Amino acid sequence: MTAALTLYRTTIGKKAVMAITGFIGYGFVILHMIGNLKIFEGAEGFNEYAHFLRTVGYPLVPERGLLWTMRIILLASVILHVVAAIQLTRLDWASRPRGYRETRRKQATFASLTLRWGGLAIFLFIVYHLAHLTFGLGIPNFGGHETAYQNVVAGFSNPINVVIYIAAVGALGMHLYHGVWSMFQTLGLNGPRTDGLWRGLATVSGILLFLGFSTVPIAVITGIVR
Amino acid sequence: MNLTLHVWRQKNAQSEGRFVTYQAKNIIPDMSFLEMLDVVNQELILKGEEPIAFEHDCREGICGSCGMVINGYPHGGHRGTTTCQLHMRHFKDGDVITIEPWRARAFPVLKDLIVDRSAFDRIIQAGGFISANTGVAQDANTVLVPKQNAEAAMDAAACIGCGACVAACPNASAMLFTAAKITHLGLLPQGQPERYTRVVRMVEQMDREGFGGCTNIGECSAACPKEIPLSVIARMNRDLLVAKLKGVN
Ligand code: HEM
Ligand code: SF4
Ligand code: FES
Numbered sequence: 001m002t003a004a005l006t007l008y009r010t011t012i013g014k015k016a017v018m019a020i021t022g023f024i025g026y027g028f029v030i031l032h033m034i035g036n037l038k039i040f041e042g043a044e045g046f047n048e049y050a051h052f053l054r055t056v057g058y059p060l061v062p063e064r065g066l067l068w069t070m071r072i073i074l075l076a077s078v079i080l081h082v083v084a085a086i087q088l089t090r091l092d093w094a095s096r097p098r099g100y101r102e103t104r105r106k107q108a109t110f111a112s113l114t115l116r117w118g119g120l121a122i123f124l125f126i127v128y129h130l131a132h133l134t135f136g137l138g139i140p141n142f143g144g145h146e147t148a149y150q151n152v153v154a155g156f157s158n159p160i161n162v163v164i165y166i167a168a169v170g171a172l173g174m175h176l177y178h179g180v181w182s183m184f185q186t187l188g189l190n191g192p193r194t195d196g197l198w199r200g201l202a203t204v205s206g207i208l209l210f211l212g213f214s215t216v217p218i219a220v221i222t223g224i225v226r
Numbered sequence: 227m228n229l230t231l232h233v234w235r236q237k238n239a240q241s242e243g244r245f246v247t248y249q250a251k252n253i254i255p256d257m258s259f260l261e262m263l264d265v266v267n268q269e270l271i272l273k274g275e276e277p278i279a280f281e282h283d284c285r286e287g288i289c290g291s292c293g294m295v296i297n298g299y300p301h302g303g304h305r306g307t308t309t310c311q312l313h314m315r316h317f318k319d320g321d322v323i324t325i326e327p328w329r330a331r332a333f334p335v336l337k338d339l340i341v342d343r344s345a346f347d348r349i350i351q352a353g354g355f356i357s358a359n360t361g362v363a364q365d366a367n368t369v370l371v372p373k374q375n376a377e378a379a380m381d382a383a384a385c386i387g388c389g390a391c392v393a394a395c396p397n398a399s400a401m402l403f404t405a406a407k408i409t410h411l412g413l414l415p416q417g418q419p420e421r422y423t424r425v426v427r428m429v430e431q432m433d434r435e436g437f438g439g440c441t442n443i444g445e446c447s448a449a450c451p452k453e454i455p456l457s458v459i460a461r462m463n464r465d466l467l468v469a470k471l472k473g474v475n
Contacts (some may be wrong), residue, residue, distance in 0.1 A: 002473075007466070014439065015465075016467060092396075096397075097331055104297070112444075181440040186463055188461065
């Protein structure tokens, strides 16, 4: 326990928390994207999937037991990730009170330099996204998970939502294009032999998640999914 | 060739600094960057002005004292090159060059281009050592070191403590320097007894000095005149996490 607390006191410990919670988020977005693609199975298939999420594990665990366990883990992860992000960002910004007149970069990427802003965009999106498709803000005849398919179709028939959604998953793709490689580095699971592997995984993850998530709103707005 | 220099001038740690423009005349391409500054300084001295203060010692790329940011890059941005080893042939007649000191809270400017890097010394003092018995030395060949460890340790040991990694890092983080020292000692048999206390103490001191955290951007390694690889940082992270799992505080 003392070790865990003294670890968190260090910048590396805070980063390790970001990496572990980021890994949980990474796993979640992959499963979430795969689940979303079930929209192409039609209303019945998709709503059945929404139902499945509530009954999975039953009767071993209470109904919705696994769903709520996951929700709590995810909520805790986001909170820890954001708190550590804010603490580290404050330290990082304080470390150079006076900047350079001229700065050039050799290694930095757009993704690595905008991690904080991408993270902020993702955070705002999570709030909006929950309000929109979980609580039904702005969706006529919102029927909760019973009508998950109809909610998605209604939600994305408005182009503004489609634009916000695609921008947000773009930010997510960027965040993970740097973040997935970074988390292995942070946890000390990287070395000269694995570097290319994690770099590749991060690139593929960023691109596939962006494409996978964007497919659904585009399919709705173009009328492929009705 | 003739050059225009915008140089950071600051009287002492307390005073406000500013950029001053100088003309560097009749510079020969074979001169090093520091020799070019020597020429400018000679002229300033003849005019009765205060010469530009910069730190230098070996002038052969091994002491780490000559750091300055040249046109936005620490040490001028040529691969594996310190400022003293940067030659004027990389510039051309009429170039405008901006010269600034390292910028980091943990590296306060002492005068002009000279910063106080003693934060690095304190990180070393916190754990950058090994214990050695006195008495008769044992036969060197009795301690075996795997070749790849010997080479990786040697690569990490090449760090000259110049601070370019801190200067280049968007977070002014000292992770590359600290990790180079931890890797250099931690890969060798002689460094094992203190391996885990070392990483804990050195990281603690690094944070205490007010350096930023690492966001794995990689500018440090790209700026490092000794080309210390980013993998040393992963190794330091791993050692710290293992140390905490072992309960080292
Ligand atoms: C689904 C949501 C998210 C996922 C999957 C995710 C994933 C990740 C991953 C894997 C990392 C790399 C960790 C490392 O380098 O060890 C990371 C870093 C980071 N994330 Fe997130 N993140 C998410 C949301 C957020 C949010 C909401 C914020 C902030 C409001 C945020 C801010 C940051 C910052 C600032 C870093 C860099 C930390 C550092 O290097 O010091 N992220 N994220
Ligand atoms: S790691 Fe490289 S840039 Fe940093 S102090 Fe050592 S030699 Fe200089
Ligand atoms: S003066 Fe020694 S490294 Fe440049």
